[in-house]
Amino acid sequence: MITSLSWLKHHLDTKANLNQVADRLTEIGLEVENIKSSNNNLDNFIVCKIIKSQKHPNADKLKLCDVDTGSGTLVKVVCGAQNARDGLFAVYAPPGAVIPKTNMKLKVAKIRGIESHGMLCSGYELNETSDKEGIIELNKKEKNIGDKYFKSTGEKTMDISITPNRPDCLGMRGIARDLASSGLGKLKKQPPIKINQKFKNPIKVSIKKEKNQGCGIFGSVYIKNVKNKESPDWLKKRIISLGLKPVSAIVDATNYVMFDLNRPLHAYDADKIDQEIIVRNSKKGESFEALDNKKYTLQNDMCAITDKSGVLGLGGIIGGTRSGTEFSTKNILLESAYFFPSPIRKTSKELNIDTDAKYRFERGIDPNSIKIGLDLGMCMILDMCGGEPSKFSIVGKVKDERKIITLEAEKFLKVIGFSITTAEIQKILSSLGCSLKISGKKIKVLPPTWRPDIKEDIDLIEELTRIKGYDKVPLINPEKENVKDTLNYKQKLFHFAQRSVASKGYTEAVTWSFTDSKTDTLFSDLNSQIKLSNPISSDLDILRSSLYSNLIISAKKNIHRNFEDLMLFETGPVFRGNKPGEQSTMIGAIKTGKYSRKNWIEKERDFDVFDMKNDALRTLIEIGIESSKIVVSNKTKKWYHPGRSGMLSLGSPNGPVLAYFGEIHPSIIKKLDLRTGNVLGFEIFLDNIPQPRKKIREEKPQFIVSDYQKVVRDFAFVIDEKYSSGEIISLVKKIDKNLIKDVKIFDVYQGDNITSGKKSIAFNVILEPKDKTLSEKDIDQVSNKIISTVQETTGASLRS
Numbered sequence: 001m002i003t004s005l006s007w008l009k010h011h012l013d014t015k016a017n018l019n020q021v022a023d024r025l026t027e028i029g030l031e032v033e034n035i036k037s038s039n040n041n042l043d044n045f046i047v048c049k050i051i052k053s054q055k056h057p058n059a060d061k062l063k064l065c066d067v068d069t070g071s072g073t074l075v076k077v078v079c080g081a082q083n084a085r086d087g088l089f090a091v092y093a094p095p096g097a098v099i100p101k102t103n104m105k106l107k108v109a110k111i112r113g114i115e116s117h118g119m120l121c122s123g124y125e126l127n128e129t130s131d132k133e134g135i136i137e138l139n140k141k142e143k144n145i146g147d148k149y150f151k152s153t154g155e156k157t158m159d160i161s162i163t164p165n166r167p168d169c170l171g172m173r174g175i176a177r178d179l180a181s182s183g184l185g186k187l188k189k190q191p192p193i194k195i196n197q198k199f200k201n202p203i204k205v206s207i208k209k210e211k212n213q214g215c216g217i218f219g220s221v222y223i224k225n226v227k228n229k230e231s232p233d234w235l236k237k238r239i240i241s242l243g244l245k246p247v248s249a250i251v252d253a254t255n256y257v258m259f260d261l262n263r264p265l266h267a268y269d270a271d272k273i274d275q276e277i278i279v280r281n282s283k284k285g286e287s288f289e290a291l292d293n294k295k296y297t298l299q300n301d302m303c304a305i306t307d308k309s310g311v312l313g314l315g316g317i318i319g320g321t322r323s324g325t326e327f328s329t330k331n332i333l334l335e336s337a338y339f340f341p342s343p344i345r346k347t348s349k350e351l352n353i354d355t356d357a358k359y360r361f362e363r364g365i366d367p368n369s370i371k372i373g374l375d376l377g378m379c380m381i382l383d384m385c386g387g388e389p390s391k392f393s394i395v396g397k398v399k400d401e402r403k404i405i406t407l408e409a410e411k412f413l414k415v416i417g418f419s420i421t422t423a424e425i426q427k428i429l430s431s432l433g434c435s436l437k438i439s440g441k442k443i444k445v446l447p448p449t450w451r452p453d454i455k456e457d458i459d460l461i462e463e464l465t466r467i468k469g470y471d472k473v474p475l476i477n478p479e480k481e482n483v484k485d486t487l488n489y490k491q492k493l494f495h496f497a498q499r500s501v502a503s504k505g506y507t508e509a510v511t512w513s514f515t516d517s518k519t520d521t522l523f524s525d526l527n528s529q530i531k532l533s534n535p536i537s538s539d540l541d542i543l544r545s546s547l548y549s550n551l552i553i554s555a556k557k558n559i560h561r562n563f564e565d566l567m568l569f570e571t572g573p574v575f576r577g578n579k580p581g582e583q584s585t586m587i588g589a590i591k592t593g594k595y596s597r598k599n600w601i602e603k604e605r606d607f608d609v610f611d612m613k614n615d616a617l618r619t620l621i622e623i624g625i626e627s628s629k630i631v632v633s634n635k636t637k638k639w640y641h642p643g644r645s646g647m648l649s650l651g652s653p654n655g656p657v658l659a660y661f662g663e664i665h666p667s668i669i670k671k672l673d674l675r676t677g678n679v680l681g682f683e684i685f686l687d688n689i690p691q692p693r694k695k696i697r698e699e700k701p702q703f704i705v706s707d708y709q710k711v712v713r714d715f716a717f718v719i720d721e722k723y724s725s726g727e728i729i730s731l732v733k734k735i736d737k738n739l740i741k742d743v744k745i746f747d748v749y750q751g752d753n754i755t756s757g758k759k760s761i762a763f764n765v766i767l768e769p770k771d772k773t774l775s776e777k778d779i780d781q782v783s784n785k786i787i788s789t790v791q792e793t794t795g796a797s798l799r800s
Helices: 018-027 172-181 233-241 249-261 341-351 356-361 367-385 409-416 422-431 457-468 489-502 517-523 548-559 609-622 666-671 725-733 776-794
Strands: 002-004 031-037 046-055 063-068 074-079 089-093 109-111 114-116 156-161 204-207 215-224 266-269 276-281 287-289 295-297 303-307 310-314 332-339 393-396 405-408 435-439 442-446 566-575 583-592 594-596 630-633 640-650 657-664 679-685 711-720 740-749 758-767
Touching: 002 233, 018 031, 018 156, 018 172, 046 074, 074 114, 172 249, 172 422, 204 215, 204 393, 215 276, 215 367, 233 249, 249 266, 249 356, 249 367, 287 310, 303 341, 332 341, 332 367, 341 356, 405 409, 405 457, 409 422, 409 457, 422 435, 422 442, 422 457, 489 566, 489 583, 489 609, 517 548, 517 666, 548 566, 548 583, 548 679, 583 609, 609 630, 609 640, 609 657, 609 679, 630 725, 657 666, 711 776, 725 740, 725 758, 725 776, 758 776
Parallel strands: 204 276
Antiparallel strands: 002 156, 031 156, 046 063, 046 089, 063 074, 109 114, 215 332, 215 393, 266 332, 276 303, 287 295, 303 310, 405 442, 435 442, 566 583, 583 679, 630 640, 640 657, 657 679, 711 758, 740 758
8 A cells, every 4th residue: 555644644633754654654553665756766767859760770660769868869769669750759768767567677688680778668658548559749848858757746655565454544544543543643534525416316226136246335426517637736646656647537536535535436437328327247258348458258146337238347346448438528427336345356366357446345345435435536526527416326235244342451451461441442442433332341342334354352452452552562481491391202202213313324305295106015015005185296196105115216316317325214104094093103214335435445345234234223222222122033024135134123023113124125126227236224113112211312321341351252053043143142141131241143154064944153252240350160150051041942052
């Protein structure tokens, strides 16, 4: 909403300057976005004279003009207008000027091989006429070369951002009312308008009673014997300050009333109306040519203003050329109507029309402003154009949907935090146009008809706070003492697991929870996939059941671009069903390529299954699982290589699954065309991680080094091949947790001299005493206990 201080002072008695007004508007919620010259950057357009016009050497329909702009140097301009000729006074736009119609910024450009410095403007390009063919022709007696074409009003304007709930502030009087209520001046009373209206309106107006009728009230006045002409300078200045172009006294008067009182009006050439005005729903296929020179084809149930010959315009949106006023117009019908917001919004959206009237009606116009608008509009037209007015004709009625609201001062204190007296409430709300009745501590409030946004007591509290001042709302510091942890255990686990995997050199990937069904089925145990009814892409058509799906797709894109050595991971949900509780949180990680490339320091080595096992184990230990409780077994899933993968479980091979790790099955690598020799990964099931007694980030226990000599003993057993190395290590460590420091496998053998179904497994046991040096007897006791435990538990025999 653009306004000027002089226009506001037409409604507001104040001594405040422009900056004070702008600051106060922002304080009461009407933010002033900028203050600028009312000319809207039109100072660049100047009067010029074409000294010489000749045919363009490289184009038949273009002319090359030497233009005098008053600078003392002739400017070369390429022009396509046929009326460009020697001696013509025209309007010149230099490089850097912005054309009002197209918002195009001019620059020096070559046109058919010859540079053009600016352009000669048509009335269409300057939003003055609809004529696109020729450039503007000026009377040399009225204009001097080098003069500015657009006259400056010499006044600055404010551009105010009006929120959708404040349609009343789309008029100068609404803004002035808010300023007066805030204490910055006094709202002037509108003088009564008394004009002798002798005869009855000769044009009958009717509103058809139809379903979805978009018009509630239609008011009109007939004015005969007018002499339409240019507006006086004061009105032209007001119209120009809004960024609009003056058209004629009648049209400018309707625009003035719209911006002054937030009351859109429309003037018809009464002699062009066929018998009567009928407001009805449109029929599909009806059309009319609008004032923007576009033809619109209507759909069913659009609010059409019609006569016996057809559509004259769209109610509340735009009029038609058939009934438009001209300088030759003798008799007019001035319309002031109320149109419902929803049909206006729907119609304008369907037809892609945006006008100042539509902008106001779709937000809500005061239904009681019909007569006020007619009074002011009629008065202005009579003053400028003469004529005789008929009596007002107002048809239709709108139901008053306002409700009386009960407000208590105590609630204001409770909601806002500071108190307000009943007298202050009465003063502020009355100044905003509300009707009040005080009964004890309760105040009965009836909002004004121009405030459709005030419906509850909380709306009144907002109005009081806004006018009283947001700066008076006390600042209350939040309580800083945390009674409970901000994050629960599962949330902490999620973030700590992320950092744990990232610290091992992995790069985190963040992908969709959707994935490609063809890829996901390779990593799924589900009987049926969870399909999306409206996927955003054909290759993101299901909810993922494994993190591997998107990680493998990301890896493939990198590998095909020669980034072969990858370490990627993701933490997120996977889905077993589409109902709550059928999701689980996991960590998925993959490695491709080589651990190290050939160089002078180390040999080339591929990533292998032991790298993945180590990363998975370290991550589980870091997030709180005791290493002694993690059991390794060769149980695995179908998407892993059966001989190069494993499972980590809690407590026993049949305990809760903590993780799977290993090499991705070669057939999957081939199917997905990964073009790499190896892809390995691990999956950790965060939902299966039990909450430890100690905190995840609890400090590590003190590192104690024994002062006594450690002892290493080697053992070799022939054992049933069903037992894994992990099971043997776990079994031996449990024999004496205080003495046995570590168990390491150094050989596994199946072949000659070993019975079928058996294998040889060799390991060393590190004994580290904490309170004495071990004697041979102590060592033998532990060794014998290890041998007997392994033999009794697994049926193994010592290998000779």
